[in-house]
Amino acid sequence: MCGIIGYVGNQEAVPILIGGLSKLEYRGYDSSGVAVLQGEKIAVKRSVGKLVNLENALKANGLKGTVGIGHTRWATHGKPSEQNAHPHRSKGCVLVHNGIIENYQQLKQQLEKDGYKFASETDTEVVAHLIDKYLQKGHKLADAVRLATKDVKGSYALAVMSEREPGTLIAARSGCPLVVGRTTHASYIASDVMAMLAHTREVTYLEEGDVAVVTQTDVQLTDSDGQVVSRKASKITWDASAAEKSGYPHFMLKEIHEQPQTILDTMRGRYSYETGEADLPDIGLTPKEFAALERIWIVACGTSWHAGLVGKYLFEEMVRTPVQVDIGSEFRYRDPLVGKKDLFITISQSGETADTLAAAREAKAKGARVVSIVNVVGSTLARESDGVLYTHCGPEIGVASTKAFTAQLTALYLLALHFARVRNVMKVADGQAWLDRLVRLPALVESVLHREAEIVAIAKRYYKKRNFLFLGRGINYPIALEGALKLKEISYIHAEGYAAGEMKHGPIALIDKDMPVVVLAPRDRLYDKTVSNLMEVKARHAPVIAFVAEGERELGKIADAVFTVPDTHALISPMLFTIPLQLLAYHLAVLRGADVDQPRNLAKSVTVE
16 A cells, blocks of 8 residues: 655655655555645655665755655556656646546546646546646635546545645545644644654544645645535554564564564453453444344455454354355455344454455445454544454554454454353353453463574574465464465465365375475364374475474474474464464565565555455
8 A cells, every 4th residue: 555644834844754654664665756845836756666765866856845745656557667656746736646546547538638748657647637627727726626536436545735825735535544633833644643653643534535625734624525524533542662663673573572462452451350251342232232143244355354264263163153254355246145133344454455345335235233353543444333343453564464463363252252241152151261261362472472483493494495385274274374375475485375174175286395384283173183184294295394282292293393382272272373373474584585574566555456
């Protein structure tokens, strides 16, 4: 996802813009640029590659002024190049854009007939020319932006400036997040609060169709029809230092090590040991409404989808209710049989994932109750859901999700416990036993992290391999999927996750001495079957990396490398198997020289299709 920053105040804009963009680098990007009002004219500077390239260009030819906008771009329409980088200009109008304009080709053809010349291959330039077209007709900047957005189909977050209104920025959003912030002497626009957190903690999230007129002293909000609206301001409470590496070489490693705390933070204040229940006041359903539900849907994308798959095992075993798990991008393009007696759970770290949002909206339209597990407070998904369960992770900077995943699992454990108790499927004593297990989790995770050196040793043995197979059964099958995803997205090693029982239905043909097989083997009712699968792997001379429960003896004699995790309840085991797989992916990637925090072609939040 691209990044936006805007500033209007009494200080030089460029350092603030560059500082804001640096906080958005974790989202991934291939080019960057800034625009600054210098006197009566707007000057633009753009560069391809890392932000340091833009900084060097600005040192050679600086921009002076106190009003400006900046952008980091992931290429969608048009290859990474300086001409395709933002900001884009149409005469005296300059803007930056996140999102995709789906009808840009039709608009471009009409604008070319109107005499507009295009300097880039992007869809964004269409919006700049549209705004200028309305400015030429005599409209004020805010009205020109509003009219232009009515012409476009797709998604957008816009920050716009014009030489006609030199002290004003316009912010507009539909489908992509945008937030405005204020201090006594300045105003800010950003796609993520991270970009402005060094300057203000008082922020307002724009809602669908909102247009904001932003000046040094004021922010005025209107809806898509120009009617003045009021939006609740939010105060960011987490520490800005949470976004710094704190001595770790990468954000990803820091966030892996933060998981004992984030698991604790997600549980904190949300359970009652006396009643054996989870206390979730913001989920939007009464016990009576929970009791009336007949089916559960879980919809998410990527890592969050893997968490949802774990949730299926939890809800079906703990709540005894059927669960359907869907990938957001698939769900939105079929006609699912969602009804008024269904609970629809969506999971998203950012709360802005386009496919997950679309699924939630469709479910609501069909009458289902929507509860979302989200990390970002005030995000679109959180606002549009009937209820929300925040994961309280703080910012997750590494593109490959780690602490957000385990926090999502923690939230699912709490939700399953709550559901089981209010439906009287679980007795008080059983609920208390579950809380005992959950409360011990942070310490157990900490004990795994303390043995990181063992994972480093395993990584050193296998980092030159080009293919890995991850096998799991039951509730740890999704963890095998997640382990493979982590490895492929940050190390660029080809990796596949499979249900171990499916190995003979195809994957076994690939197994040889050059393909390490990672097997997850908790001491559960499927343990003996997992051992049998592993014997078949060894018969084909593949290196075996076994993650097993403490006290296990048999696999230790078979595997080439063994790592033990604390022996715990089978339904809790995914949490403990996740941690070493994250560390394995991280250290394999580091040994291969990969850019761990900003893997190629990936963005932190996928807010467009």
